[in-house]
Amino acid sequence: MHRTRVRIVEEALDANNTLARANRADFDRAGVAVVNLMSAPGAGKTSLLERVVGDLPGVRVGVLEGDVQGSLDADRLAGLHVPVTQLNTDPGFGGECHLDANMVRSALGALPLAEIDLLVIENVGNLVCPAEFKVGEDVRVMVSSVTEGEDKPLKYPLMFRTCDLVLVNKIDLLEHLDYDLERFLYNLDQVHPGVQRMLLSARTGEGVDAWRQWLGGLVRDRLGVPA
Amino acid sequence: MHRTRVRIVEEALDANNTLARANRADFDRAGVAVVNLMSAPGAGKTSLLERVVGDLPGVRVGVLEGDVQGSLDADRLAGLHVPVTQLNTDPGFGGECHLDANMVRSALGALPLAEIDLLVIENVGNLVCPAEFKVGEDVRVMVSSVTEGEDKPLKYPLMFRTCDLVLVNKIDLLEHLDYDLERFLYNLDQVHPGVQRMLLSARTGEGVDAWRQWLGGLVRDRLGVPA
Numbered sequence: 001m002h003r004t005r006v007r008i009v010e011e012a013l014d015a016n017n018t019l020a021r022a023n024r025a026d027f028d029r030a031g032v033a034v035v036n037l038m039s040a041p042g043a044g045k046t047s048l049l050e051r052v053v054g055d056l057p058g059v060r061v062g063v064l065e066g067d068v069q070g071s072l073d074a075d076r077l078a079g080l081h082v083p084v085t086q087l088n089t090d091p092g093f094g095g096e097c098h099l100d101a102n103m104v105r106s107a108l109g110a111l112p113l114a115e116i117d118l119l120v121i122e123n124v125g126n127l128v129c130p131a132e133f134k135v136g137e138d139v140r141v142m143v144s145s146v147t148e149g150e151d152k153p154l155k156y157p158l159m160f161r162t163c164d165l166v167l168v169n170k171i172d173l174l175e176h177l178d179y180d181l182e183r184f185l186y187n188l189d190q191v192h193p194g195v196q197r198m199l200l201s202a203r204t205g206e207g208v209d210a211w212r213q214w215l216g217g218l219v220r221d222r223l224g225v226p227a
Numbered sequence: 228m229h230r231t232r233v234r235i236v237e238e239a240l241d242a243n244n245t246l247a248r249a250n251r252a253d254f255d256r257a258g259v260a261v262v263n264l265m266s267a268p269g270a271g272k273t274s275l276l277e278r279v280v281g282d283l284p285g286v287r288v289g290v291l292e293g294d295v296q297g298s299l300d301a302d303r304l305a306g307l308h309v310p311v312t313q314l315n316t317d318p319g320f321g322g323e324c325h326l327d328a329n330m331v332r333s334a335l336g337a338l339p340l341a342e343i344d345l346l347v348i349e350n351v352g353n354l355v356c357p358a359e360f361k362v363g364e365d366v367r368v369m370v371s372s373v374t375e376g377e378d379k380p381l382k383y384p385l386m387f388r389t390c391d392l393v394l395v396n397k398i399d400l401l402e403h404l405d406y407d408l409e410r411f412l413y414n415l416d417q418v419h420p421g422v423q424r425m426l427l428s429a430r431t432g433e434g435v436d437a438w439r440q441w442l443g444g445l446v447r448d449r450l451g452v453p454a
Binding site for chain 1: 299
């Protein structure tokens with residue numbers, strides 16, 4: 001039984017990878033850089049987007065919002081005058097806990113790819129399954145809030161191991177927490193040695209410039225424009 | 228395609244429900260009350276257990292720890308001199324994002340059911356799939372940290388709708404957050420009108436007595452002992 005189950009899962013992941021490559025080819029043709037943005041619920045993905053998407057000089061941004069239900073995050077971003085597309089995962093089950101390549105593919109027609117340079121895909125809040133499904137992204141960015149504790153890289157290693165940038169958010173709360181930042185960074189290096197990381201606070205704006213510049217650099221690299 | 232997929236999922240949930248009933252029958256025979264404890268990663272499930280499991284007069288507690296990988300939480304609880312059993316969900320995939328009835332069933336042989344009155348099953352940190360799978364519990368308790376924002380009931384409605392008690396944790400941080408507690412409670416009542424809720428802080432101990440008494444009452448009800 002166990003063997004059969006694993007084979008089914010592997011086939012599902014193979015199909016997902018094929019669709020992710022097709023998405024990636026479409027993004028490439030359109031000249032769009034794509035970020036898969038992931039985190040636990042409430043870590044601050046939308047707040048960190050609010051801080052930057054309206055303020056990236058020369059970069060036209062679009063957002064694809066993944067949620068089990070509702071459009072709360074899309075509504076928050078709509079005021080920033082960037083195109084936002086909502087993707088809900090609830091039909092057919094209690095709700096899918098992640099985006100997969102086929103879901104993103106189903107949204108391609110609704111995305112204004114010819115009018116944007118950067119697409120940010122905000123995944124469902126979850127530290128497990130989103131890491132298992134490529135959706136056609138260039139890079140993976142994850143947000144880890146200091147309120148979640150230092151042990152998260154060790155408990156959810158695939159998420160931390162497969163991302164290209166870790167945004168350590170809510171550092172304005174550090175003085176009020178029993179949180180050992182050095183221990184977190186040590187745990188992070190245990191599962192993903194040397195991965196790029198930024199300390200920031202969506203609330204106060206501290207460190208947000210580096211995140212904004214990183215996104216700008218990503219698009220320049222993609223378009224082949226010197227900084 | 229979509230229709231087929233839904234049918235497969237429904238069959239999987241049917242099988243899960245059958246196994247959950249079998250687990251429940253075994254727990255009933257042993258006279259053990261069972262709590263399925265759920266939350267997002269880092270909301271404070273283990274910290275709230277540390278506060279109470281060693282200090283429930285007349286109640287013998289056991290814990291089943293569900294994690295993708297590792298035994299960090301089990302190690303934390305081991306010092307409290309209660310039996311702790313570790314269940315890891317990582318074999319065969321990148322890691323299952325939830326416990327299901329069959330996983331709990333596979334652990335039954337390792338649980339000292341004859342020697343405990345209360346089993347707390349600490350689920351994988353995730354607000355989506357754990358809510359979809361019964362494991363044989365009497366009650367579901369979820370932890371929602373105030374650091375996660377007021378919108379979570381609306382974004383993860385199944386989790387909030389299917390629980391019997393909501394522990395609103397980390398209230399010691401309220402003064403440092405832009406968090407509207409009244410708005411959270413309003414959202415909670417939108418998806419689960421009148422569900423029991425407790426405001427507490429695992430860090431300071433505020434409100435923890437009510438949580439301890441609630442667990443004691445659960446066991447007394449189960450054993451038919453008057454309070």
